[in-house]
Amino acid sequence: MEAGFSRMNDLTVLQASQGLAKYVEQHVPNAKSRGVVVGHDHRYHSLDFAKLTAAAFLQRGIKVWYYRDLVHTPLVPYTIKKLKAAAGVMITASHNPKDDNGYKVYWENACQIIPPHDEGIAASILDNLVPWDWDYDLVEKSDLCVDPTDEGVIDAYFEELAALSTQAQDNTSTDLRFVYTAMHGVGTPFAERAFDVFGLPPFVKVVAQTTPDPDFPTVAFPNPEEGKGSLSLAMQTANEHNIPLILANDPDADRLAIAEKQPNNEWVIFTGNQIGAILGAATFENAMAQGKDPKQLAMVASTVSSKFLERMGQVEGFRFEESLTGFKWIGNRSLALEDQGYEVIFGFEEAIGFTVGHIVKDKDGVSALAYFSEWAVQLYKRGLTAYTYLESLYEKYGHFVSDNSYFICNNKTLIQAIFTRIRFGDQPVKTTDAYGFELAYPSSIGGYKVVSVRDLTIGYDSSTPDHQPTLPVSSSSEMITFRLENNTVFTIRTSGTEPKIKYYSELRGTSEAQAKQDLAKVVDAIGNDLMQYQKNGLDKKKEE
Template sequence: MASRISITELAQEWLRLDQNPETRKEISTLLETNNNAELEARLRNHIEFGTAGLRASMEAGFSRMNDLTVIQASQGLCLYVLEHVKDAKERGVVIGHDHRHHSNDFARLTAGVFLSKGVKVYAYKDLVHTPMVPFGVKSLNAACGIMITASHNPKKDNGYKVYWGNACQIIPPHDEGIAKMILDNLDPWVWDYKSFENPALIDPTDKLVPAYFDQVEKLCIAKEDNAASDTKFVYTAMHGVGYPFAKQVFERFGFKPLIPTKEQIEPDPEFPTVVFPNPEEGKGALALAFKTADEVGATVVFANDPDADRFTVAEKQDNGEWILFTGNQIGTMFACNALENWRSSGKSDAKVAMLCSTVSSNMLAKVSKTEGIHWEDTLTGFKWIGNRAIDLEKEGYNVIFGYEEAIGFMLGDIVRDKDGVSALGCFAQMTAALYKKGVKISGYLDSLYKKYGYFVSANSYFICYEKETIDRIFNKMRFGASPQNDETGRFSHKPTYPTHIGPHKVTNVRDLTLGYDTSKKDGVPTLPVSPSAQMITFYLENGCVFTLRTSGTEPKIKYYLEVSSSTQQEAELQAKEIEAAMCSQLLEPEVNGLQYRVSA
């Protein structure tokens, strides 16, 4: 919306377009009470469509998730797909949804938009975990897919995740093309809550859920041993959709039933027992699962996030302490186990590749170099990992594993996306084999450290809601305290990054926002550049690498720091020291009013 339009006119435009009585009332009340500040926040800007699709809090307004903005997004996506995908009407769209407030309505409204243009619609009418949408796109050769979910975000949020016809999340330039098409088609064509009752709509659940598990079951290589295992596994769905899928993968792998954390097993959009429904947030998020495990005498806890595309694991040690493994640690164990299974399969002469995001551990690179297999890193997000995996397949590689440190894991080629359910089955299988040999998970990880070196990470985030503050922080890293702009608003000189972080010399810097890499002769980085997101990586003389970046879906400045050494103690000491220096020197939390992460 143009800035010259008054806030009253914007509110009237909302009321003209919106057909939901509840959200109409929200805006009407704000108008009546002259709450212009809140109206500005909600109406002045349109919710931004990017490679992550949409994600925002659920309330009235053009910048929020609600019936109107979901319909508008669906209209833009529908027209873009019809224009750019051959036979899109016949190939159709796959739609899924989780259990969050309004997810069912958003899925129905989305289906109604596509049906109104004669597009074939496959919609899972019941709850599914997110990987069922890309699996559906791949299995049905659909033109695109949409999952209504906000993953592990707080309960007030919802989202709209888009998959392209290759069954991967969209990457540029599709995001920009879809965003433009949305803004060109803001008047609703249809407002159909009853689309799931339309006889033209197809529910693929009965066909595709068994087909999905048939594929996942192929990752099972030791069903008899799994069935004989006495290992007890406690599971939490984090109030999400995962339990029926987790239960079935355990059955397919031959295990005795999972032991559920009863307080968190049923889908509940209120997420009553956790501040953040994210198992990555720390031991607090898994407190009830630990309590259940202690009660039943289990030493292993598994968790999925609410839409079950992420997975994590914790293990009770002999001293009674619970260790919650990081995404990097789980990823390294998965990678080494996948490689071992691949070689045992008799296919070790084939070209094998593994992938991880650029903010994930360098340990996978070390493993791959040592073992003589192909490895690459990508930009953050499985949209990049999945699309690169497809490209490598075309080059003759078998991409047996990919991961990102945010507890996302891709086992095999069932979906080129993270999948917490296939990860659950495979990690349980690995754990059972270790326990049979009398080896704990932590012991297996330590054996990998001894072989490849100790890699210690310090990953966390600060919360910041002001874009201006975030831009100022990152631009100070690039240009010092007083960056100079030319008349066009662009910076008028080359960046002058810090030469030291604490006592440690900076050897090179890669800035994927500006598109600048000091290690390259031409200054051009090999990874794609994204001017709309902040991301800078620093390489230190002692081998430490750390990245600072903004989140595409949350108001966070995230950082990922890693140090490797021949001993764990030395690596941990260096990581702690450099983390403190990085935060105080580059982020200046007190000066910039940053809020450190809150434990779940």
């Protein structure tokens, strides 16, 4: 948040809102009467940004469903769904540093915007840069401004959440306890109510991190995905109360981190991929207990996330699909599968984002928190822990190990040259086809044969009959996925906001030790053979 047209400030928020208002008005039927949802978190200036956002719509005569109190991010898409609103905006920087803020836009389908709407909105913003007005108080004066809380929307959200519970009797009688941290964010009241509607015993709060505080005084970086640094107070609290499980939301409570104390008193902080495996298996087991047909079920994960669910679907018979990175793609893909007659019971991304059931088509750390906690009660009742349950899943479906990290490269021309070499070889041969050069992807990597290549930059997929990818193609960023004969899948891609070439790698093996050993060979080859990081002077980073 700073002055300037490339920064988040009152002017740029107002300009963005004006462009969005005009675009929604032009492209969504009955937008004025259906209204637009506006919510905000506790960050510095979030309230002012929310007021200016609402004002832009009100000035166009568009009804605004304006949350006056702090909400967790998933309530905005839920409100769009519940009230059949035309669009929505959430003012939040999620888990970013304290000096940041953000502007998240949802369409009438209650999913984050994707093409062509993102491009259309951007163009509309440029056409509406001159402020129409600058009225922070319009939300208090306009009859078109209504708080969805008064319409019972939050109550309805928790009614739908309560319907996910299938073991309420065990929840009320369990001795299992949990520690919870909101990471100085908005999550505490929503997490407390989620536990209440599931009949779970109240959790023990990390007191210093319970209430919203935009300074995030006890964490250097307010992201529970960062591990022990961000969860140190939670671990201290859990140790003091002899509690084995920690639940952590990020500041806007759309993500969930989990840690579990082991018999040796060491804490295991589960990765997003591991939580995805546990929750995915839990949703499937519960669906089977309800007598559902696996062939009618589906799950979705981002392409850089674990392939555990893909393997599980192959074994159990449910549909699994990949999407591009981010819940805007996961959510829209889930809607498309539902249009085909599937029931999408779970979706996730490796960055600790999960959606359980049908409440929202966006990541939701509160519903995931309640669902996991009920499942943990069942696991402990069986004599299992979350970790031993995960081990049992790996024994059944294969041991999945991953290694995700990145290389620093500030030279865009060099980045392009690296990917050109991967794609077309050391001496590219010109052709007249759509790619411009003869494809020359490596035939083996790390000593293992390449069995398929998907290149979403140029639009090539060796695994499809017509060699056309089923995922969206974008020439504005680099993204190539390789599958190897030893069950390794890895993706290399550029970052849209940082000077990084990222890689996401995973191998399914017969044992954890064997999988780690084999994956290490591939990761070395990614750096030495594909990136040629020493020759190209790239800064190689350790796993994030």
